[in-house]
Each structure stands twice: as structure tokens, then as C-alpha cells.
Amino acid sequence: MTIPATREPAAPDMLRRAGLRVTAQRAAVLDALSGTPHAAVDELHEYVQERIPGIALQTVHGIVNDLTAAGIAQRVSLPGAASALYELARADNHHHVQCVVCGRVEDVECVVGEAPCLAPSQTHDMRILEAAITFRGVCSSCDS
Structure with a gap:
């Protein structure tokens, strides 16, 4: 490595x-x-x-x-990942994009456009700390 x-x-x-x-x-x-x-x-x-x-x-x-x-x-923790992944803490709420074929993961600095569901409809008496979003797709290397 x-x-x-x-x-x-x-x-x-x-x-x-x-x-x-x-x-x-x-x-x-x-x-x-x-x-x-x-x-x-x-x-x-x-x-x-x-x-x-x-x-x-x-x-x-x-x-x-x-x-x-x-x-x-x-x-x-990403859907379909064989194990947990680790990264340096950045003190932000960045998101991830993951290829469903090869498993490659990249950072997404911020979501843009309309937020479909960043605030839960019910907190169940919990103070929300973050919203984790993972975009899943197929990278260009796997799509060819």
C-alpha cells in the first residue's frame, strides 16, 4: 500500500x-x-x-x-460496504459518493438544490448532531 x-x-x-x-x-x-x-x-x-x-x-x-x-x-459506515471505513475527522458534515460496483468512495463537500429530508419529521427526544447522506452510483471506470 x-x-x-x-x-x-x-x-x-x-x-x-x-x-x-x-x-x-x-x-x-x-x-x-x-x-x-x-x-x-x-x-x-x-x-x-x-x-x-x-x-x-x-x-x-x-x-x-x-x-x-x-x-x-x-x-x-456505508451501505453494502464489507466493513467500516475510517477517515480523518474534518469537523464538518460532508457526505460521500460510493460506486456500487467497485466500492470506490469519494467525499462530497455539500449537497446542493432542494433538501429532500435533512431534518427528521420526528426526533424522538434526540438532539440531532448530523445528517449523513450517501450517494450511490456507478463510477466512470466501472460504467464502460
Whole structure:
């Protein structure tokens, strides 16, 4: 797994700001997330194993859970996806578009036009935090 150059602040700085202890394992997982949005834990594990041979898949799961709890990463659950995907938390309410053939996932910054249903008709005494929208389609590579 090749990770492109990161555009995010250095992993140790991000971990310290979130109050997490800086370890080589956490930094490696964070680097993988920085370069690979919408990654499953097994993909992150593959990258981290190249840098830290012998790291257990369960360790990567634990680190992803720590990063999510600290607000550094967020879980992306998509219809039909084999497993949860993770991305760096952006403190926004962006959406996703997903190819139903190959599974490719991309960010959608904002929905435009008429909102069909962004406010629920009944909150059932819950304070709404976000509305998650996933557009599903077929990408141009799979459509040919």
C-alpha cells in the first residue's frame, strides 16, 4: 500500500493535541489515515506492517478506536460496504459518493438544490448532531 504525501499536520502533533501518548504505532496509523481516506482497518494494517513488522491487526483496531474516541478520526459506515471505513475527522458534515460496483468512495463537500429530508419529521427526544447522506452510483471506470 503506497500512501501519498500527507497534507495534514505531523502525526505526533495531532496526537499530542488530542491528549494521546505518541507511539510509533499510533503515528503510523495516523499517517496511513492521512494519506488514505475511507480506509478499512485491514488496509491500514497492511500499510503499518510495512513500517512496523509484526504489528497485530487487533492493535490497529485498538488504535483506530482510540483515534476515533479522541476526535482525530471518524468512522464511515456505508451501505453494502464489507466493513467500516475510517477517515480523518474534518469537523464538518460532508457526505460521500460510493460506486456500487467497485466500492470506490469519494467525499462530497455539500449537497446542493432542494433538501429532500435533512431534518427528521420526528426526533424522538434526540438532539440531532448530523445528517449523513450517501450517494450511490456507478463510477466512470466501472460504467464502460
